[in-house]
Amino acid sequence: MPVVSLTDERTWFWHEIQHAWIIARMAELVKNKSLAWKVSSQGLHDFLGFEGKILLSTVMEDELLDKLTLKDYAEIVAAARPDATMVPDVYTYLDDPLCLSWQQTIKSANLAKAFSGFDVPVVGLVKGAIGKQVAWSTQNIVALGYQTAALPCRELVRLDLLDGMLMGIVGILRKRTREPRLLLYGLSYPLGKYQRELSYSGFSWFINAKRGLYQKQGNVCFLTDTTVRFEECGCVACKGKIALDLREDVKTLALHNPSADNWEARVDGIGKAGVPIRRQIRTWWTS
Numbered sequence: 001m002p003v004v005s006l007t008d009e010r011t012w013f014w015h016e017i018q019h020a021w022i023i024a025r026m027a028e029l030v031k032n033k034s035l036a037w038k039v040s041s042q043g044l045h046d047f048l049g050f051e052g053k054i055l056l057s058t059v060m061e062d063e064l065l066d067k068l069t070l071k072d073y074a075e076i077v078a079a080a081r082p083d084a085t086m087v088p089d090v091y092t093y094l095d096d097p098l099c100l101s102w103q104q105t106i107k108s109a110n111l112a113k114a115f116s117g118f119d120v121p122v123v124g125l126v127k128g129a130i131g132k133q134v135a136w137s138t139q140n141i142v143a144l145g146y147q148t149a150a151l152p153c154r155e156l157v158r159l160d161l162l163d164g165m166l167m168g169i170v171g172i173l174r175k176r177t178r179e180p181r182l183l184l185y186g187l188s189y190p191l192g193k194y195q196r197e198l199s200y201s202g203f204s205w206f207i208n209a210k211r212g213l214y215q216k217q218g219n220v221c222f223l224t225d226t227t228v229r230f231e232e233c234g235c236v237a238c239k240g241k242i243a244l245d246l247r248e249d250v251k252t253l254a255l256h257n258p259s260a261d262n263w264e265a266r267v268d269g270i271g272k273a274g275v276p277i278r279r280q281i282r283t284w285w286t287s
């Protein structure tokens, strides 16, 4: 699922390419009052001119998280009218003292409980600094009836901890849900494993394009790279062009990047628009 920018229309690609879901960031609405006003007067769909589904991400910088109350979240979501949102984020750092990361993990669980009665489909957020916390957080999300969980994973990738965490999370989801689904937030290339469970989201497709970087099967390379430069790409953006043809064409490159890695996989399970989450909750807890 491509993350788009509400303030940069170059990321609004839907006139050229269809994606079932996109992600907009609540952080942009919190930081920019005039943008928030415009979006709330129209709703996200009309503001963006996008007819697909929109997930409003709550992942944001710590200083913004501290400002928001539960009521603020509810008001922003009600005004923006997305098709789904996420449980509010908390900050857990891998090098925090354990008592602090437990505090944040428990806070996240309480937020998940508060949002499980929300009137818009909600994606649970898996949080935690160590395996035990992440497992506890995942079990809690499942117990509350969330159909889809998201894992913010930029820091996990940076510290090379993603694989270990995923093994634990996917294991729990497989055991306790009928259709395990995990959205990796901040990772826009496929891992090549857990193909049934994982979907991907990120903004790197656009950042990479601005830097002249070309995505192919989870790898990123320069357009002049010998492995891609003369290779024709059959994606909906390139339509047979070779990578070198995109040197002066940031727009096509930006459209190629999210098309290249088949982001559409398994993103249709987040929730049905307009169906209150209460009615979607199923008892998957079998053990």
Ligand SMILES: [Zn+2]
Residues within 6 Å of the ligand: 233, 234, 235, 236, 237, 238, 239, 256, 257, 259, 260
């Ligand atoms: Zn392409």
